[in-house]
Amino acid sequence: MFDSRKADAATQGMGLAWLPYWLVRERLGTGALVGLFKGRPEFLYDCHALWPRSPRMPSKLRAAVDVLAAALPKLMT
Numbered sequence: 001m002f003d004s005r006k007a008d009a010a011t012q013g014m015g016l017a018w019l020p021y022w023l024v025r026e027r028l029g030t031g032a033l034v035g036l037f038k039g040r041p042e043f044l045y046d047c048h049a050l051w052p053r054s055p056r057m058p059s060k061l062r063a064a065v066d067v068l069a070a071a072l073p074k075l076m077t
Contacts, residue, residue, distance in 0.1 A: 004023060006019060007024050007027060010024075010033060011027055011033055049069075053056070
């Protein structure tokens with residue numbers, strides 16, 4: 001799991017951080033962080049939702065998966 005403390009540390013000048021774009025895009029936009037290796041391909045991360053096999057998926061779980069599926073593409077651009 002990604003932790004914003006690493007982005008905070010990099011923002012405070014404590015070193016380099018290799019973090020997903022969705023976690024640092026605002027800091028890059030404000031200039032608080034500077035991207036390195038520009039022009040190189042971005043690294044894409046897979047995201048999986050796993051749940052125990054059962055004959056019927058609970059409605060709360062179905063709702064959570066639907067929310068994640070709708071929200072993640074917006075966060076990854």
